[in-house]
Amino acid sequence: MAKDRLTPQQNELTRNGAFHLNKDNMLVTSNDEFLLGYKVDPKTDQVTSYEAEPIEVRAEYGVPEATQNVELGANLPASAEENDPTLFNFNDETTYDRATSVTVTDSKGQSYKMTTYYLKSSNPATPNTWNAFYTLTDGQGEKPLNIEAGDTTAANGHVGHSITFKNDGTFNQVNGGAPVKTVDFATAGIDMNDADPAQAINMKLGTHTSFAAPFEITKLDEDGAMPGFLTKVDFDEAGNVLGTYSNGKNVNLGRVALVRVANEQGLDKKGGTQWDSTSASGEKIWGESNKGSFGTVNNGTLEQSNIDMTQELVDLISAQRNFQANSRALDVHNQLQQNILQIR
Structure with missing residues (x-):
């Protein structure tokens, strides 16, 4: 993510995949930070450069072409x-x-x-x-x-x-x-x-x-064509941002940039589900979905919680009982103090 679309080199990391289009048709997070991606060659479907930049979704696609x-x-x-x-x-x-x-x-x-x-x-x-x-x-x-x-x-x-x-x-x-x-x-x-x-x-x-x-x-x-207007934006498992237009064209608008670091525990938490690299985490290594050690982009899914709800409920009951026991101990202690004061 980049806070300024003109300086994508200053960026942070996130696992939150909830994006929307802003007024300039740029893909942004809920904090209005810009999603970064790579340009893709339409002929080879390969990334042309790992120089990440904000992903823009064109509102219109195509020029008129007479049917021949x-x-x-x-x-x-x-x-x-x-x-x-x-x-x-x-x-x-x-x-x-x-x-x-x-x-x-x-x-x-x-x-x-x-x-x-x-x-x-x-x-x-x-x-x-x-x-x-x-x-x-x-x-x-x-x-x-x-x-x-x-x-x-x-x-x-x-x-x-x-x-x-x-x-x-x-x-x-x-x-x-x-x-x-x-x-x-x-x-x-x-x-x-x-x-x-x-x-x-x-x-x-x-x-x-x-x-x-x-x-x-x-x-x-x-072989004719008419200008098309954006009707839907979607993602595939390769991380491609796919725009669907009213003229029936499906256009690859870019590929989501993925990043990994050598030590995830060394990342610096910035808040808002965002992180940044540090000397402890190592430098950011840029890549793309389904390549090397990078994972897959899953569209329309939510990450499952890593919390064991059963164990958490057991721990909660134990904590409640400990609290009750400690509270009872304090009550007994206070009662003893009152008795001692009355003896004097």
């Missing part, structure tokens, strides 16, 4: 009812078999619901074929999102693409072997509030299957 790619996989049931793709209308649920949606974002972090509609083709010339159409929902409602050079067009002008499967139900190809990319959002008439109108989405669909099994989404991922 959506990876979607599903099992399309082989026994599904067939439909004519030229009659597709997303407002008429009888013209398609299944649908699923994913949230995509634009360059300002605004979100939209992108819906994929699937229908099994009724064309006998193209067996093992499904068709897919897409829509995007903005503040004005659901709108068609056409595919550039798509090989399937409905009578209403909505352009989609085909998905073909081999005889064993495994994936064959989409859109006749051509890439599946939507038209840009401006062409689709999406109300974007001055975000990048040239945004378009590449669809990656190679994990689709058509087995004799129910409809199931097997993969769903998109």
Whole structure:
């Protein structure tokens, strides 16, 4: 713990793990002293330096990133009812078999619901074929999102693409072997509030299957992002401070610094469950959870008392009886003194 966030070298030790966020989003104790920790490399999950510093929990995380790619996989049931793709209308649920949606974002972090509609083709010339159409929902409602050079067009002008499967139900190809990319959002008439109108989405669909099994989404991922606000702070057994944000991101904000000394009995008690090293205890040795002789950080637990309650109650009864015996002895002594005085 450090009393001043600018001078973490002047610190004390504590076993009290009750922390909270102050007005500056710093982790502090009940005495408003700053919890010290180490920076962690997000790629290797290793501490970059044992130079401890106060741990700051960011109130927001991430910058807006427009969705460029959506990876979607599903099992399309082989026994599904067939439909004519030229009659597709997303407002008429009888013209398609299944649908699923994913949230995509634009360059300002605004979100939209992108819906994929699937229908099994009724064309006998193209067996093992499904068709897919897409829509995007903005503040004005659901709108068609056409595919550039798509090989399937409905009578209403909505352009989609085909998905073909081999005889064993495994994936064959989409859109006749051509890439599946939507038209840009401006062409689709999406109300974007001055975000990048040239945004378009590449669809990656190679994990689709058509087995004799129910409809199931097997993969769903998109590479967009929106800013997130802090919703929870947690600790894991490695001592990592984990921030959870409203955009679904879990961020490692640092790792709690642990300290040991050669002689714990030589520590100087400072009060408030805090201690400091002395010449008798030896210098502070800095480390981290689960490394060497350092212990493990247990989140959400209380340290068990080291007092034997049964023995303490026995000792208390013994002390009470000793007190009563001594009190009785004093009473007898006083009585004897009174008797002697009366004899004189």
